[in-house]
Amino acid sequence: MTSPASLRRRLATQLIGSAAILAAVLILLFLSFSRQIAQNSQDNILLASATSILENISVRNDEIVVDIPYSAFSMLGSVSNDRVFYRIDNDDELLTGYSDLPRPDIQAATNAFATRSYLDADIRTVSALKVIAVNQRIETVIVTIAQTQEGLTDQLNALFKQALGIGVGFFIISSILAIIAVNRVFRPLQDLATSVSGRGPNDLEPFNTAVPDEMVPLVHALNSFTGRLDRSLSRSEDFITEAAHRVRTPLATVRTQAEVFLRRVRQDNNRTTLKDMIRAIDESSRAAGQLIDQAMVNLRTDVLDRKEVNLGECIVDAVQRLQPIASLRDIDLKLAPMDVHFAHIDPILIQNAITNIVDNAIKYSPPETEISVQIISESDKIIIRILDQGPGFCQDDPRTLLGRFVRGQSSTDKIGSGLGLTIANDVFIAHGGGLRLYNRQEGTGACVEAFLPR
Amino acid sequence: MCRSILAAIILALASPLPAFQIQEETVFEVDKKAGALRIISTADIDLFAPIIKSFQVQNPMIEVHYIGVTSTEIMTAITQENEAFDVVISSAMDLQIKLANDGYAAPHFSAASDRVPGWGKWRDSVFAFTQEHAAIVLSLDAFQGLDLPKTRQALITILRENPDRFRNRVGTYDIRESGLGYLFATQDARTSEVFWRLSEVFGQVGTQLYCCSSEMIDDVSAGDIAVAYNVLGSYATARADIADKIHIIQPEDFTTLMMRSALLPVNAPNTEGAGLFMDHLLTLAWSAPRSADFPFPNGTTDETANSAKLRPIRMGPGLLVFLDRFKRDQFLNAWEATILQN
Numbered sequence: 001m002t003s004p005a006s007l008r009r010r011l012a013t014q015l016i017g018s019a020a021i022l023a024a025v026l027i028l029l030f031l032s033f034s035r036q037i038a039q040n041s042q043d044n045i046l047l048a049s050a051t052s053i054l055e056n057i058s059v060r061n062d063e064i065v066v067d068i069p070y071s072a073f074s075m076l077g078s079v080s081n082d083r084v085f086y087r088i089d090n091d092d093e094l095l096t097g098y099s100d101l102p103r104p105d106i107q108a109a110t111n112a113f114a115t116r117s118y119l120d121a122d123i124r125t126v127s128a129l130k131v132i133a134v135n136q137r138i139e140t141v142i143v144t145i146a147q148t149q150e151g152l153t154d155q156l157n158a159l160f161k162q163a164l165g166i167g168v169g170f171f172i173i174s175s176i177l178a179i180i181a182v183n184r185v186f187r188p189l190q191d192l193a194t195s196v197s198g199r200g201p202n203d204l205e206p207f208n209t210a211v212p213d214e215m216v217p218l219v220h221a222l223n224s225f226t227g228r229l230d231r232s233l234s235r236s237e238d239f240i241t242e243a244a245h246r247v248r249t250p251l252a253t254v255r256t257q258a259e260v261f262l263r264r265v266r267q268d269n270n271r272t273t274l275k276d277m278i279r280a281i282d283e284s285s286r287a288a289g290q291l292i293d294q295a296m297v298n299l300r301t302d303v304l305d306r307k308e309v310n311l312g313e314c315i316v317d318a319v320q321r322l323q324p325i326a327s328l329r330d331i332d333l334k335l336a337p338m339d340v341h342f343a344h345i346d347p348i349l350i351q352n353a354i355t356n357i358v359d360n361a362i363k364y365s366p367p368e369t370e371i372s373v374q375i376i377s378e379s380d381k382i383i384i385r386i387l388d389q390g391p392g393f394c395q396d397d398p399r400t401l402l403g404r405f406v407r408g409q410s411s412t413d414k415i416g417s418g419l420g421l422t423i424a425n426d427v428f429i430a431h432g433g434g435l436r437l438y439n440r441q442e443g444t445g446a447c448v449e450a451f452l453p454r
Numbered sequence: 455m456c457r458s459i460l461a462a463i464i465l466a467l468a469s470p471l472p473a474f475q476i477q478e479e480t481v482f483e484v485d486k487k488a489g490a491l492r493i494i495s496t497a498d499i500d501l502f503a504p505i506i507k508s509f510q511v512q513n514p515m516i517e518v519h520y521i522g523v524t525s526t527e528i529m530t531a532i533t534q535e536n537e538a539f540d541v542v543i544s545s546a547m548d549l550q551i552k553l554a555n556d557g558y559a560a561p562h563f564s565a566a567s568d569r570v571p572g573w574g575k576w577r578d579s580v581f582a583f584t585q586e587h588a589a590i591v592l593s594l595d596a597f598q599g600l601d602l603p604k605t606r607q608a609l610i611t612i613l614r615e616n617p618d619r620f621r622n623r624v625g626t627y628d629i630r631e632s633g634l635g636y637l638f639a640t641q642d643a644r645t646s647e648v649f650w651r652l653s654e655v656f657g658q659v660g661t662q663l664y665c666c667s668s669e670m671i672d673d674v675s676a677g678d679i680a681v682a683y684n685v686l687g688s689y690a691t692a693r694a695d696i697a698d699k700i701h702i703i704q705p706e707d708f709t710t711l712m713m714r715s716a717l718l719p720v721n722a723p724n725t726e727g728a729g730l731f732m733d734h735l736l737t738l739a740w741s742a743p744r745s746a747d748f749p750f751p752n753g754t755t756d757e758t759a760n761s762a763k764l765r766p767i768r769m770g771p772g773l774l775v776f777l778d779r780f781k782r783d784q785f786l787n788a789w790e791a792t793i794l795q796n
């Protein structure tokens with residue numbers, strides 16, 4: 001029993017197995033009892049037959065005279081259709097009957113039974129004796145009656161069928177009871193499992209439900225495990241925030257100082273160097289921010305904190321936060337009127353993804369163009385479509401842009417890290433959806449479609 | 455099997471036993487013979503022939519050999535001389551039961567054997583196909599001027615009152631020779647004491663002993679005897695030619711009812727043919743209404759239900775009792791002492 005298969009199945013198998021053994025024992029006991037009873041009743045009638053013959057043995061003219069009463073054999077015939085054999089001996093000398101019929105050992109006893117074989121059949125024989133005086137001699141007359149056992153066998157076969165019925169019934173009932181009992185025993189375990197899996201991803205509180213004694217250690221272990229998990233999760237969140245600050249604050253300081261310096265420098269080649277420096281700082285800062293975002297996204301996509309939210313509102317909220325940057329470049333952000341779509345999503349992640357996509361559209365479009373954001377509801381999915389009037393994707397297969405740190409050729413003069421679309425794609429895949437990138441058919445511009453399953 | 459020893463018992467209980475020899479063999483030939491069936495039987499061939507003929511209508515390729523013998527000869531042939539027969543038909547129920555009890559009969563199961571009620575078969579080996587009365591047949595001529603007796607007691611009175619008229623004119627089976635006669639006599643004795651009183655009177659007036667019912671009936675019709683006791687009623691009823699000369703009585707005190715039966719020996723050479731014949735016989739016997747091919751009283755009416763006077767002989771091991779050596783010797787001694795007193 002080393003297999004780690006279901007405990008419930010193991011317990012049920014063992015209980016049902018014992019029920020089967022008990023049922024078999026029951027059948028065997030029943031059969032042995034009934035065989036004994038049936039054999040006893042055959043023996044009784046055989047003995048009655050032998051006795052009735054013994055009573056009709058007399059002595060006439062110094063001769064032993066046997067006068068078998070008609071009832072001696074007809075009583076045997078009234079019980080079954082078995083064959084009847086007999087012999088009557090004076091000590092070892094046959095008086096009448098079947099001379100080769102085997103006799104049971106009869107010594108001191110007045111009667112004896114035996115099961116023997118005769119004329120190709122199993123027979124039950126009884127011998128009974130009587131001592132009589134013949135001409136002043138003591139003679140022993142032994143009457144042996146035998147009957148085949150077909151009637152007995154028929155009777156036992158009928159009983160066997162009954163016993164089998166009882167045994168099978170017993171087995172079925174106890175199996176049902178066993179299954180009910182097993183289910184009841186395992187219910188607390190199942191309840192615990194349901195309460196564990198039913199918890200939200202951030203709910204790492206200890207379990208306080210009452211459990212049977214045997215499960216207390218398990219719940220203790222579970223609680224200490226969730227405790228450790230809780231601590232390590234908050235530690236890594238802390239680490240990410242900490243890292244962001246540690247990188248971004250000095251970068252911001254360096255950038256400010258470089259700008260101040262740039263204002264004072266007049267020499268052209270020095271100015272170019274300083275501009276390159278500022279740009280590199282911007283790139284690093286952007287990359288740090290995106291890396292932190294991606295780390296956050298990865299952490300959250302493991303267990304989505306889904307909520308029932310209005311998708312339209314959620315997107316409008318994210319897009320409007322980019323309004324200032326868009327205005328800076330005279331880009332018109334157009335939000336198509338959005339119906340109320342309730343969706344079961346992690347809003348923080350979805351907003352982050354939408355921000356990255358719209359941010360690209362603003363970044364790669366020329367000034368005084370238009371960006372439109374639409375929500376399209378289809379039977380099996382919701383599509384969020386972001387269209388711009390920029391140059392579009394230059395790659396033959398835009399899907400390569402979804403890879404980490406992959407940037408397009410058009411973007412050499414734009415600051416970026418190549419992680420934006422990767423983050424967006426990860427978010428939608430975690431929701432069971434995905435991203436589709438293509439260039440617009442009419443006019444120029446890129447189109448990004450993000451879809452969520454319904 | 456221990457035939458020899460069993461045979462010794464048979465010898466002991468039925469001595470002196472005449473050696474078996476075929477007395478009367480009738481062959482029912484067919485045009486194209488594809489098999490033969492040997493039937494050994496105690497029934498009169500004239501009576502039994504229609505059954506064989508209707509069997510051959512259905513099975514035209516089977517030649518039937520019909521061997522007529524007495525019931526004790528059947529025992530000799532089968533148990534002692536190990537003769538091979540396909541079907542054994544006998545009116546001696548006790549001997550048929552003994553054959554089955556001692557393992558000489560093969561069980562037979564078929565749709566036809568299912569028709570036979572439980573009381574009409576034993577161990578699915580011995581199958582009854584008739585129910586026949588043990589009747590008293592009187593010569594009307596001899597009883598002129600006398601009231602016809604209806605009971606054994608009445609017959610005793612008449613015989614006592616008219617000893618000269620009936621002197622040596624009473625007939626019954628020689629039960630030492632005839633198995634059926636012995637069966638009837640033992641059952642009579644078992645049923646009532648009146649049997650011994652009747653035998654006493656038979657002994658006083660003088661009794662002719664017969665081997666067979668048909669001869670007794672012939673002699674009654676011829677006027678040789680006036681009373682035939684324990685005659686097969688079916689044989690007497692069948693004799694339309696002498697119906698006006700004889701009077702058949704089913705005694706009102708009690709009438710013994712015998713079942714003629716058939717069995718298939720274990721050593722039958724033609725088991726298939728034997729099975730077919732058995733089925734044919736049982737179908738005729740146990741279907742209502744009675745077929746014209748069936749010359750015996752039909753089996754389907756449970757006669758015992760009709761009348762309280764009927765004493766059917768039940769199949770079963772009880773019938774073995776009177777076949778016991780001691781029992782038989784005692785019975786025959788008593789019988790001889792009363793009947794053959796002269």
Ligand SMILES: Nc1ncnc2c1ncn2[C@@H]1O[C@H](COP(=O)(O)OP(=O)(O)OP(=O)(O)O)[C@@H](O)[C@H]1O
Pocket residue numbers: 286290356360361362364365388390391392393394401406407408409410411415416417418419420421422446
């Ligand atoms: N709307 C768009 N129009 C044209 N090119 C685009 C557009 N969106 C993305 N791209 C191309 O896809 C590339 C990958 O975009 P992605 O957002 O992943 O990286 P990025 O914008 O360069 O950097 P960041 O991580 O700062 O967003 C971009 O470098 C750009 O070439």
Ligand SMILES: [Mg+2]
Pocket residue numbers: 356359360416419420421
């Ligand atoms: Mg980007």
